[in-house]
Amino acid sequence: MGIEPGLTPAAEEEMMRQLLEFQADQIEMVLQGHRVRARVTGGVVTPRWISFQLVPEVAARVSKIFGLSEELALRLGAESVRISRRGSQIQIDVPHPNPQTVHLLPLLRSLPNLPKQSAVLGLDESGTPLVLRLTSPDVAHVLVAGTTGSGKTALVxxxxxSLALFNRLGDVQMVFIDPKGSGFAPFVQGVNGGVLPHLLRPPVRDVHRAVxxxxxxxxxxxxxxxxxxSEPRIVIFIDELADLMEQGGKAMDRLMTRLTQRGRSAGIHLIACTQKPLVAAIGSITRSNFPVRLVGSVASADDAKIAAGIPNSGAEKLLGRGDFVLVAKGQIRRFQAAYVSDDEIRNVVGRMQGSRAQSRRWLEEEESAASAAATGTDGKATTPRPRRRISSMFGHQLRLIK
Structure with missing residues (x-):
């Protein structure tokens, strides 16, 4: 059972309500068939997942529920389901039948007050905007890891x-190191020849210039x-960190080590992407000084452990295309990364360059049909039966990583 394309908003909402009730019933039937007494009490619809909240009875064995992931996936017609504990409840995440993109610009329009020197990552599992505050002592530097197609360049x-749109030049300035020459190209190819005003230097491609x-x-x-x-904050964005470290040799390793160890107190932050977060590739000292990890899909559980810095992150089960886990202070939070297209970047950069003023008013222009996808719904909550509460309307509160 899925949602047919081309339906009116009202018909789509009704189809979603029926789907949620159907899947909740199926979950309860599987558990009952294995003599596990539990009840689906509600859930949340996000762009990539439908999360059901399950309350087991006192005598129910929680470990038995965790062992039924394959049975639940088979019954729901899903490739896989994810089961986790959230306080006194069990959460069952089922892939959304019509996954949606979280578009950055409409998402930013919905955030009236973003903390200074903070970046928007996307939406977490509860549909709450996820924000990373660079000035926090527990953030400092960020390592973004994932295979090709995981969406790490789009996330960066x-x-x-988002940093450029919410911060003036006196707050944040940026440096791009882009060996491929394509990761950050739209920021220097704006409409009418615009270049992002926040750039301290033109993007660097050559390894010697990077050193x-x-x-x-x-x-x-x-x-x-x-x-x-420590002001303004300087954010150094690096694409393909492992290749850069390999080509730059000891000189690159020495510089990276100094910046990751002492940069935060001076207001200098690194946000680096890599497909290979191995000790041999980027150095043990450098890797250990990235307290925040944003991990996309990886090939194996071993790769997930290396990328996240902790075991059991579940990154090997991610779906790719913006499906990430955030790892900070030993805690794991899954989120759907926000996406912005090349043309959207060029348009925003062109307007910013034209006025030399950084203002949120750029976000108020060019409203698009993608605004509904920024929250994953058309802005209306579903109307479930009284016994369950399934919500698909996301609030505008922020979940601040600090």
Whole structure:
């Protein structure tokens, strides 16, 4: 049972309500068939998942519920389901029959007050906007890992654009190191030749220039330490970190180590992407100084452990295309990364360059039909039966990682 395309909003809402009730009934039937007494009490619809909340009876064995993931997936016609514990409840995540993209610009329009020097990542499992605050002592630097197709470059682009839209030049400035030359290209190819005003330097592709640039950043770090200043924040974005470290040799390793160890206090942050977060590729000291990990789909449980820095992150079960887990302070939170297209970046950069002023008013222009996809719904809550509460309307509160 799925949702047919081309339906009116009212018909689609009714189809979704029927689907939610059907799947909730199927979950209860599977559990009852295995003599597990439990009840689906509600849930949340997000762009990629339908999350059901399950309350087991006192005598029910929770471990038995966790062992029924394959049976539940088979009954629901899903490739897989994810089962986790949330306080006194069990959460069962089922893939959305019509997965939706979380578009960055409509999502930003829905956030009237974003903390200073913070970046929007996307929507978490409860549909709450997930925000990363760079100035927090527990954030400092961010490592983004995942295989090709996981969406790590798209996520980093969204981070960069959200920082630019909500912060003036006196708050945040940026540096791009882009060996492939395509990851951050839209930021310097804006409409009418626009370039992102927040850039300190043109994007660097050559490894030797990257070493020189990072050397300048180390000198700036030392200068700031001596003067005890940390503003404006400088964010260094690096695509394909492992390849850069391999080609840059000891000089690159030495510079990266100094920046990751001492950069935060001077207001210098690194956000680095890699397909290979191995110790041999990026160095044990460098890797250990990334307290926040954003991990997309990886090939195996071993790769997931290396990328997340902790075991049992579940990254090997992610779906790709923006499906990520955030790992910070030993805690894991799954989220759908926000997406912004090349053309959207070029349009925003062109308007920002044209006025030389950074303002949220750019977000109020060019409203698109994708605004509904930013929250995963048309803005209306479903109307479930009295015994369950399934919500598909997401609030505008922020979940701040700090």
């Amino acid at each position: 682009r969204s981070i960069a654009l 020189f640039l990072l050397g300048e950043m180390v000198e700036e770090m030392v200068r700031r330490d001596q003067r005890r200043i």
